[in-house]
Amino acid sequence: MQSILQRVQQASVSVDxxxxxxxxxxxxxxxxxxRGDTDALVEKMLTKILKLRIFSDEAGKMNRSxxxxxxxxxxVSQFTLAADVSGGNRPSFTNAAPPDEGRRLYELFVTQARAAHPIVQTGQFAADMKVSLINDGPVTIPIRMAA
Structure with a gap:
């Protein structure tokens, strides 16, 4: 499982x-x-994200979650993070979970996030989404976890 975190001043996602x-x-x-991601990995990823100290404190240090x-x-679901470009110029997405399993794990992540955090919004799985954001910093953190 992998994610890209962007610390934002604001962000939105639209469909149609x-x-x-x-x-x-x-x-x-x-x-x-x-492929191969588990429910336990979803929980591990969410816990890491919620506790990651990438927001500034009064001294300007990244000390707050x-x-x-x-x-x-x-x-926002984004299967293209699984892209493999080592074999040519067209990305392969064979490392991404199959759609049904990807949806299940995404929805589990969202459900667990809503249980653990008061403000949770989402995109729409498998939709053509437009994402807008004001990146704060900019701070962009990739996270990859394996079972």
Whole structure:
């Protein structure tokens, strides 16, 4: 499982011109389930994200988590994070979880996030989404976890 975290001042996602999720300060989470990912890995990824200290304290040091600052989470599925470009110029996505399993793991991540954090918005799995954000810093953190 992998994710890209972007610390944002605001972020939103739209489908067919309609905004379906939006947050102010917080984290935009681009999430990719890969073949072999487990429910335990979903929990491990979420725990890491919620506790990651990438928000500034009064001294300007990255000492606060998204939970500490009361920020939102905007969770967007993005299977293209599993792209393998080692074999040529066209990416292969065979490392991504099959669609049904990818959806199940994404929805599990969202369910667990909503149980653990008060502000959670989402994209729409497998939709053509348009994501807008104001990256704060910019701070962009890739996270990859394996079973």
């Amino acid at each position: 011109g309609q905004t379906i999720g939006a947050i102010e300060e917080g984290l935009l989470i681009l999430l990719c389930a890969e 998204v939970q500490d600052v009361g920020g939102g989470l905007l969770i």
